[in-house]
Amino acid sequence: MRVTGLIAAISILIVLFALAYGLVVLGISGPPAPVKLRLLGEKYLYYMINPATKYFTAESPEGVSAILWDYRGLDTLYETMVLFGAIIGAILVYREYLYSEPRKTGKIYGLSHIVRTVSKIIIWLTIIIAVAFGFTGQITPGGGFIGGAAFAVAPVLLVLVYTLGYARRLGLTHRRALLLRASFLLLLLLVIVTPLIAGGYIFQNQAKPGSAFSFPGRFIDSTPLGGSIFFLNLFELFAVAGAFTVAFILLGVIASLKEGE
Amino acid sequence: MIPVLHLVMLAVILGVSFITIFLMVFERDLLKMIVLSAAQSTFYAIVLYILLVPDVVLAYIAVAVGIYTALLMFAVKKTERFEEA
Numbered sequence: 001m002r003v004t005g006l007i008a009a010i011s012i013l014i015v016l017f018a019l020a021y022g023l024v025v026l027g028i029s030g031p032p033a034p035v036k037l038r039l040l041g042e043k044y045l046y047y048m049i050n051p052a053t054k055y056f057t058a059e060s061p062e063g064v065s066a067i068l069w070d071y072r073g074l075d076t077l078y079e080t081m082v083l084f085g086a087i088i089g090a091i092l093v094y095r096e097y098l099y100s101e102p103r104k105t106g107k108i109y110g111l112s113h114i115v116r117t118v119s120k121i122i123i124w125l126t127i128i129i130a131v132a133f134g135f136t137g138q139i140t141p142g143g144g145f146i147g148g149a150a151f152a153v154a155p156v157l158l159v160l161v162y163t164l165g166y167a168r169r170l171g172l173t174h175r176r177a178l179l180l181r182a183s184f185l186l187l188l189l190l191v192i193v194t195p196l197i198a199g200g201y202i203f204q205n206q207a208k209p210g211s212a213f214s215f216p217g218r219f220i221d222s223t224p225l226g227g228s229i230f231f232l233n234l235f236e237l238f239a240v241a242g243a244f245t246v247a248f249i250l251l252g253v254i255a256s257l258k259e260g261e
Numbered sequence: 262m263i264p265v266l267h268l269v270m271l272a273v274i275l276g277v278s279f280i281t282i283f284l285m286v287f288e289r290d291l292l293k294m295i296v297l298s299a300a301q302s303t304f305y306a307i308v309l310y311i312l313l314v315p316d317v318v319l320a321y322i323a324v325a326v327g328i329y330t331a332l333l334m335f336a337v338k339k340t341e342r343f344e345e346a
Contacts, residue, residue, distance in 0.1 A: 009283050016279070064316045133319065141315035146323055153327035160331060244328065251335045 044071070049224060057206055059217035060138040060226035068143065069229045073203040077192065079145075080236065084185065087243045090250060091178075097253050098174055110162045119161040126154045134237030138226030144233040148240025155245045164252040174249045181242030188235040191228050205229065267311050274311075278304035289344045291337045299330045 037045070047056040048066040058066035068076045091098065110116060133147030155177075158167050195204035200211035205227040207214040215227030226233075281301040288294040302325035309318045 005283075005287055012283075013279070142319055143316070146316070146319045149320065149323035149328060153323065153331070156328065156331040160334060248331065248335075251332070255335050255338045 054206065055208055057217075058226065058229065059206060059224055060229050061224055062138055062140060062143075062226075064141065065137050065143050065226065065229050065233065069232045070205045070227075073192075073205075073232075076232075077203075080185070080188070080239065083240065083243055084181075087181070087246055090247060091174075094250055094254065098250060110166065111160075115161055119157050123154045123157050126150060126157070130154070130237070130241070134234050135230075137233035138229045139224055144236025145240055147233070147237040149244065151237065151241035152244030152248065156248045159248060159252040164249070164256055167249075167252075172245070172249070174246050177242045177245040177249065179242075181239050181246065184235045184237075184239040184242065188232060188239060191231045191235065203228075271308060271311055274304050274307050278308075291340075291342055291344060292334075295330055295333045295337065298333070299326050302326045302329070 044063055044067060047053055048058045048063055049061045050057050058070040060066040060070070111119075130147045130151035130153075133142035133150060134144055137143035137147065155167065155172055158170075158172065192203050195211070195213050196202045198211075198213040200213040201208060204211060204213060205215055206217060215231070216225055217227050219225045278301050281297050281304065285294050285297040285301065288297060302321070305325070306318050306322050309321060
């Protein structure tokens with residue numbers, strides 16, 4: 001086993017090296033990634049925070065957020081809807097598990113005292129970093145989905161380390177997570193249709209020809225706010241966090257039922 | 262162009278991540294395998310950071326190190342911890 005393993009490792013390494021050498025040095029699949037910016041990239045960088053071109057600016061120095069929530073906003077909305085549908089489908093399939101009576105145990109069984117103490121710190125750190133991702137998504141890398149995914153690590157740790165019963169006792173139930181998700185999705189929709197109500201276009205961020213409506217582009221101290229990007233990132237954060245929390249509570253419920261308690 | 266130092270760092274980190282992948286494939290203890298998988302994801306996150314894609318790094322860490330690891334742990338909890346020979 002040890003000799004065959006070694007032979008396998010060496011042969012995989014040789015294949016990987018040959019592939020990398022052929023691709024990068026010999027260029028068998030055409031030139032590697034371009035060193036210069038492409039024309040589209042240049043345009044995005046030029047327009048995303050440029051007060052001189054007021055019909056094209058997104059007021060966000062973070063290019064990825066500007067593209068996701070302003071230039072290609074509808075794509076991101078559909079992406080959110082896909083996640084929404086997936087969670088609804090999962091709940092629909094496993095609904096009898098979710099509405100089963102939670103078992104009442106007096107004592108909390110979890111992992112060891114060391115793991116619990118370390119997790120106590122990590123859970124809070126995770127939540128702080130996740131919320132920071134959402135709040136600063138328009139100026140630094142991060143944003144709503146990433147923040148929400150990071151936020152969801154906290155309830156997962158709670159369920160894994162302290163058991164589901166303890167999480168329930170703290171008030172972390174699937175109903176509350178679903179309520180969080182639904183309410184923040186509604187707020188997200190409100191941000192999307194607000195320009196429409198004000199006489200503009202749907203998903204409008206800054207002023208466009210024919211509609212002077214624009215979300216606040218700057219904070220009080222002239223920090224870029226990204227207009228609607230800030231609000232969309234923030235609401236997406238809690239919607240995604242709620243979605244993942246529901247999914248993991250579901251998994252935790254099913255796993256605990258397997259133990260036959 | 263990518264500086265030579267970055268290329269050397271990429272080579273070293275990818276080499277170490279290859280070792281973790283190799284150990285992962287031959288690991289019988291599934292819980293250890295999950296830990297190795299998380300370690301490999303961490304190395305890939307560093308690689309992505311050197312390649313200047315901070316947005317992808319943040320999403321990758323949250324999903325590959327956090328959520329994916331927890332998902333696999335739930336899966337192992339529902340089956341057995343040790344793989345039969």
